[in-house]
Amino acid sequence: MSRKVALVSAIALFGVVVNFGHAQTVVEELERGGAVSWRFLGGNYVISGGITTSGTVSPGSPITFPFQDLNNDGLALDILLRIQDLIPDLGVNRDIPLIAQVISNAGSSAVIQWTGADNPNECIQVDFDGTVINVLITELFGQLRGLVERIPCQPDPLGRLPHNTHLRVTMTGGNAFNVLRLRGYIFCVQTGQAFTTAEIVDGNWISYGGGLPKSLGNVNGDCTIDDADLLQVLFNFGSSDSASDTNSDGTVDDADLLTVLFNFGASV
Numbered sequence: 001m002s003r004k005v006a007l008v009s010a011i012a013l014f015g016v017v018v019n020f021g022h023a024q025t026v027v028e029e030l031e032r033g034g035a036v037s038w039r040f041l042g043g044n045y046v047i048s049g050g051i052t053t054s055g056t057v058s059p060g061s062p063i064t065f066p067f068q069d070l071n072n073d074g075l076a077l078d079i080l081l082r083i084q085d086l087i088p089d090l091g092v093n094r095d096i097p098l099i100a101q102v103i104s105n106a107g108s109s110a111v112i113q114w115t116g117a118d119n120p121n122e123c124i125q126v127d128f129d130g131t132v133i134n135v136l137i138t139e140l141f142g143q144l145r146g147l148v149e150r151i152p153c154q155p156d157p158l159g160r161l162p163h164n165t166h167l168r169v170t171m172t173g174g175n176a177f178n179v180l181r182l183r184g185y186i187f188c189v190q191t192g193q194a195f196t197t198a199e200i201v202d203g204n205w206i207s208y209g210g211g212l213p214k215s216l217g218n219v220n221g222d223c224t225i226d227d228a229d230l231l232q233v234l235f236n237f238g239s240s241d242s243a244s245d246t247n248s249d250g251t252v253d254d255a256d257l258l259t260v261l262f263n264f265g266a267s268v
């Protein structure tokens, strides 16, 4: 008996059906999704201090935020905000670690806030609308607050995630809780007159996540883990088909099959 047949027989005997798709909160479902797609929908910028000016910031391209547990508090909803991805034209290549905090959790909806700062204390060339100025950046501060709600399971509306999504995160709390601030000394001269603050205000953003990722056995990326996933793994058993390789170790084998079986029946 081949290994594959032995495994399937064992499964049939034990009838492993674990269904954890229901009775979770949206916070757990968001974490389970492993990543969100995110798009800045535009806003205004205000610069004051050593330079005083203002203008509009165009909507950005959709980006992906893989979730991590950056502060080791057991909640893997933290993200690394790359300024370069958010505002490519600014020329600031720094990351702000945004730590997730659950503000409220009503089960079917929740409010999550991501907050973080970076203090580079580096003289960096910053491109303000085509004018390149050296700035000794002392502080980068970011904060996002979003309302997480369920939506019908569907392909990622922002086209970033490889699996279907069933959660939408919309900006909430306005300017008070959604901040991207850059502070520093223009021309890298540390005098009071040179101290400048640049902030994005009246911005808006949207994000999508949830769903069932490949790592849980949803190898076809739809809204359930079922016999279609099982068949796909069996069909590709022994190959290196990355779509069917749930643990991304380069081989489709019994570990991947067990992942599908363990989560069999889950749906969103």
Ligand SMILES: [Ca+2]
Residues within 6 Å of the ligand: 068, 069, 070, 071, 072, 073, 074, 075, 076, 077, 078, 099, 100
């Ligand atoms: Ca965390």
Ligand SMILES: [Ca+2]
Residues within 6 Å of the ligand: 217, 218, 219, 220, 221, 222, 223, 224, 225, 226, 228, 229
């Ligand atoms: Ca599936």
Ligand SMILES: [Ca+2]
Residues within 6 Å of the ligand: 245, 246, 247, 248, 249, 250, 251, 252, 253, 255, 256
């Ligand atoms: Ca594998």
